[in-house]
Amino acid sequence: ETGVTQSPTHLIKTRGQQVTLRCSSQSGHNTVSWYQQALGQGPQFIFQYYREEENGRGNFPPRFSGLQFPNYSSELNVNALELDDSALYLCASSSGGQQSSPLHFGNGTRLTVT
């Protein structure tokens, strides 16, 4: 069973730039969620994708956007980067549509915005 994989592991960007983070979901999972974890905080929900559609969104501005592909992999795009976007970005997959289903996380992408 292949787990959730994320790339890249680390990234340094400049304020105002754009970034794309990638995620491959665990085999058998068709739902992908993205979370942002700032230093000393718990993960915060950004959005979720199910069957290539956004299925729910947290309190993040529209410059955070995403995609899910037919193979259930996903991308997180952030435009006009701000210093506060520096965080660990976690992708998690789960069994499709089932609300009471644990999330299985990847190891994250550490984004630093300077």
Next chain:
Amino acid sequence: DQQVKQNSPSLSVQEGRISILNCDYTNSMFDYFLWYKKYPAEGPTFLISISSIKDKNEDGRFTVFLNKSAKHLSLHIVPSQPGDSAVYFCAASEPGTYKYIFGTGTRLKVLA
């Protein structure tokens, strides 16, 4: 407004003893709760879950207790092992939503 709170940022326990990690929540609509463990440079790893129709769930050395009237859940680890040293997060969700609200975590250190 922090809907899920872990008020103890850290906890130290002797190897072989019980570790008790606590979590409080404010939203009475939450009906599903999870605990995760996180090592440095890794993503959170799912440990155990509990539905609001239960008050206890066990899996090996890990037991989660849910007290709905107090809006409180706890994770018991018995016996604690040095490999259990990590940051532990509790998370909760409402029915019909797809997002989990996480606490800020408790750093557990198990002393050999």
